[in-house]
Amino acid sequence: MPTRTCLVVALSDSVALMRNGEVSYWWQALGGFPPRRPSLPGSLDVDVCVVGGGYTGLWTAYYLAGLRPELRIVVLEAAFAGYGASGRNGGWVTAELPGSRARYARAAGGADGVRALESALRATVAEIGRVCAAESIDCDFVKGGRLSVATTPSQLARLREGLAGLREWGDGDDVYQFLSRDETRERVNVAGALGGLYAPASARVQPAALAAGIATAAERRGVEIFEATPVSLIEANSSGTGPSGTGPSGTGPSGTGPSGTGASGAVARTGFGDVHARAVLRCTEGYTAGLPGARRALLPMNSHMVVTEPLDAAAWREIGWEGCETLSDEAHAYMYAQRTADGRIALGGRGDPYRFGSATDHLGQTDPGTVAALGAVLRRLFPAAADTSIAHAWCGVLGVPRDWCATVTYHQASGIGWAGGYTGHGVAAANLAGRTLADLVAGEKSELTTLPWVGHRSRSWEPEPARWAGVHSLYALYRLADRLETGEAGARPARVRAGEALGRVGDLISGIPH
Numbered sequence: 001m002p003t004r005t006c007l008v009v010a011l012s013d014s015v016a017l018m019r020n021g022e023v024s025y026w027w028q029a030l031g032g033f034p035p036r037r038p039s040l041p042g043s044l045d046v047d048v049c050v051v052g053g054g055y056t057g058l059w060t061a062y063y064l065a066g067l068r069p070e071l072r073i074v075v076l077e078a079a080f081a082g083y084g085a086s087g088r089n090g091g092w093v094t095a096e097l098p099g100s101r102a103r104y105a106r107a108a109g110g111a112d113g114v115r116a117l118e119s120a121l122r123a124t125v126a127e128i129g130r131v132c133a134a135e136s137i138d139c140d141f142v143k144g145g146r147l148s149v150a151t152t153p154s155q156l157a158r159l160r161e162g163l164a165g166l167r168e169w170g171d172g173d174d175v176y177q178f179l180s181r182d183e184t185r186e187r188v189n190v191a192g193a194l195g196g197l198y199a200p201a202s203a204r205v206q207p208a209a210l211a212a213g214i215a216t217a218a219e220r221r222g223v224e225i226f227e228a229t230p231v232s233l234i235e236a237n238s239s240g241t242g243p244s245g246t247g248p249s250g251t252g253p254s255g256t257g258p259s260g261t262g263a264s265g266a267v268a269r270t271g272f273g274d275v276h277a278r279a280v281l282r283c284t285e286g287y288t289a290g291l292p293g294a295r296r297a298l299l300p301m302n303s304h305m306v307v308t309e310p311l312d313a314a315a316w317r318e319i320g321w322e323g324c325e326t327l328s329d330e331a332h333a334y335m336y337a338q339r340t341a342d343g344r345i346a347l348g349g350r351g352d353p354y355r356f357g358s359a360t361d362h363l364g365q366t367d368p369g370t371v372a373a374l375g376a377v378l379r380r381l382f383p384a385a386a387d388t389s390i391a392h393a394w395c396g397v398l399g400v401p402r403d404w405c406a407t408v409t410y411h412q413a414s415g416i417g418w419a420g421g422y423t424g425h426g427v428a429a430a431n432l433a434g435r436t437l438a439d440l441v442a443g444e445k446s447e448l449t450t451l452p453w454v455g456h457r458s459r460s461w462e463p464e465p466a467r468w469a470g471v472h473s474l475y476a477l478y479r480l481a482d483r484l485e486t487g488e489a490g491a492r493p494a495r496v497r498a499g500e501a502l503g504r505v506g507d508l509i510s511g512i513p514h
């Protein structure tokens, strides 16, 4: 794996040496890629096999090892723990629902079930903070809340409309607060901010440090992580008898093993050997399309990020942002940002949204056009940072289900389970999903195992080229809607209204929840 890729790029009126890819700034800020763990040494019989070493897989293994210390749990990771979105994201630990309330409300729990899921997500932000403290995970966790700013009248109208919906749903000021223009700018001085929505239940983290910390914490609980071990296939055991009768730790069918009795188990196949287990859990989110049988389950949506060099004290005095709120705007193709612990601005957005055939990036390298577009957003929102160079750019994939609703699923009979599809809100959601998957595998009935995303099914994505054409058309439409709304295309009220209408059409076509 190459360790360094440098590109010379023009940034405003300066030329800077920018790093591109290398998985993410977050990993490079920790000193580069982590020391590699061994690959799978050969075929194994274990109790639980987790495929994918991101937040979902690592949290699942961590909590399951806490619940059932007697189980032998292995994690098989294609690259290294935290290589995927978990080591590349914007570091928003947000309680945002990964999906549509209306769609989740169709589950048995109805609207109350959705409220329970949202309340569990809010509690998850604190749970992650608790584990970080308990396990000495130093990941710059700050619970500063989430601030969404409106920078055009259309965005402000959308924000107010959204807030009215939240109030109807029962969310009070303790969950979402409207902020006036001055109140918004007092928190973060975003140029052109007209108002904001503040949600206290959100935290900021250094994503790779969190991923590395969970991996180590899971290992302390006895979980074995094998890296550079791509799984080529997950399937139910054809024998129907399970791997070894009682399982390697002797706990299989005794009632204390995964899912109690009756699971015939499954197998994860790799080039190093096969791992037979009572439970095999697919935790591969944006990479799921690489596995046979799941090629159209989750669309690998690209998200791209840039991070600046550290801002000077004068720039920070101008911008404020002392609460370290996670920050976004209300554009259709929205941006998300954080103030990093080392005094930089990390900002992300959609860029090129999707690669044909569900392909994924190479080590997070992103294209110059996207870097320039994100740089322009940064300079527009933060003029005080306009002369600060971009230090690093990268991208990654997150998993989007066809109905934009995440799932946590476990089939006791086959022993196969999966979780993901958090549509860009996976940092907190993966913790909740991991705890839920752990309960399901352990056969624990808990308040988590009845949440409406448990067992949720989404239909498959369309085959190519419809999939590529659909996603690209949608984001072209969103970008045009944003341009019309901001007036860059020569705004007149009619054009602004056209932009708003286009945005709504986009939401209707895509099914993106609001």
Ligand SMILES: Cc1cc2nc3c(=O)[nH]c(=O)nc-3n(C[C@H](O)[C@H](O)[C@H](O)COP(=O)(O)OP(=O)(O)OC[C@H]3O[C@@H](n4cnc5c(N)ncnc54)[C@H](O)[C@@H]3O)c2cc1C
Residues within 6 Å of the ligand: 051, 052, 053, 054, 055, 056, 057, 076, 077, 078, 079, 080, 081, 082, 083, 084, 085, 086, 087, 088, 089, 090, 091, 092, 093, 094, 229, 230, 231, 232, 283, 284, 285, 286, 287, 288, 290, 291, 302, 303, 304, 305, 336, 348, 395, 396, 397, 398, 399, 419, 420, 422, 423, 424, 425, 426, 427, 428, 429, 430
């Ligand atoms: C740039 C970016 C910014 C984001 N920002 C935010 C944010 O600020 N807040 C938020 O809530 N969410 C954000 N997200 C989404 C969030 O990061 C993800 O939803 C979350 O990290 C998913 O975790 P995961 O463990 O399910 O998947 P991943 O972290 O992607 O982990 C999957 C792992 O599986 C491994 N794998 C894949 N295939 C195989 C295989 N066949 N065999 C073995 N291993 C395999 C991969 O190498 C990878 O390590 C962002 C995502 C991206 C890409």
